[in-house]
Amino acid sequence: FQESDGMSFMGSIFLEPSEETMEKMERIREVIETLPPTEADFIDLYFFKRCRQTSIAKIFDVSQPTVCYRLRRAAARIKYLVETPIYTEEQMCTDLKGKLKAEEDVRIMWLMYKTTCQSAAARILGVSQGKVRHRFLRSIEILKTKEGVDQYVELFMGLRSNLNILREVKRPSNGTRAPFAVI
Numbered sequence: 192f193q194e195s196d197g198m199s200f201m202g203s204i205f206l207e208p209s210e211e212t213m214e215k216m217e218r219i220r221e222v223i224e225t226l227p228p229t230e231a232d233f234i235d236l237y238f239f240k241r242c243r244q245t246s247i248a249k250i251f252d253v254s255q256p257t258v259c260y261r262l263r264r265a266a267a268r269i270k271y272l273v274e275t276p277i278y279t280e281e282q283m284c285t286d287l288k289g290k291l292k293a294e295e296d297v298r299i300m301w302l303m304y305k306t307t308c309q310s311a312a313a314r315i316l317g318v319s320q321g322k323v324r325h326r327f328l329r330s331i332e333i334l335k336t337k338e339g340v341d342q343y344v345e346l347f348m349g350l351r352s353n354l355n356i357l358r359e360v361k362r363p364s365n366g367t368r369a370p371f372a373v374i
Contacts, residue, residue: 215273222272227308230265237262268307271353276346278304283343290337296330300343303327303350327351 208216223231229251236242236250237258244258251258280301287297295316302312302323309327313320331347334340 218273219269222269225272225306226265226268230261230268233258233261234265234269267353271349272307275349276342278346280305286340287334287343290334290340291330293326296326296333299323299326300330300347304346307350307353 223234226234232251233247236247237244242250244255244262247258248255283301283304284297287300288294291297291300298316299312302315303309306312306315309320309323312327313323316323327347328351331344331351334344334347
């Protein structure tokens with residue numbers, strides 16, 4: 192993979208993969224299964240089937256810059272998720288139930304971990320994205336004051352900081368007309 196692809200952390204495709212690389216590839220396959228379908232399709236077509244961005248744009252009836260943006264966002268999401276520890280729903284919910292008062296907050300924390308997407312969590316719970324975001328951020332602050340959940344605080348802080356990488360773009364502040372930059 193090339194640096195411009197956003198998947199360079201995987202190393203060269205021309206060398207015999209190490210056991211560590213093979214484990215990463217398996218983890219990436221698992222992560223791709225959890226991506227939104229369009230993102231997974233973009234990743235599959237571009238990185239694995241080697242389709243050009245312009246061809247993908249025609250298939251999905253979007254612009255080539257849209258394809259480029261979505262590929263960068265998906266690659267950042269994959270990289271983040273590959274590096275994220277794996278928890279089961281039962282394990283996380285059991286650990287958080289004694290630390291967060293409301294069952295809904297525990298559910299929000301699980302869904303934010305599982306989906307990395309406040310809109311998906313909101314849709315599943317039947318509430319607004321604003322409510323999910325507010326309670327997610329508030330729950331992180333509560334967990335910071337509790338003992339025995341440092342691994343979850345670190346996990347959710349990482350997720351919080353990566354929500355911007357995974358969801359938003361921002362123009363450079365220097366006033367130039369450069370392409371959108373992922374933040």
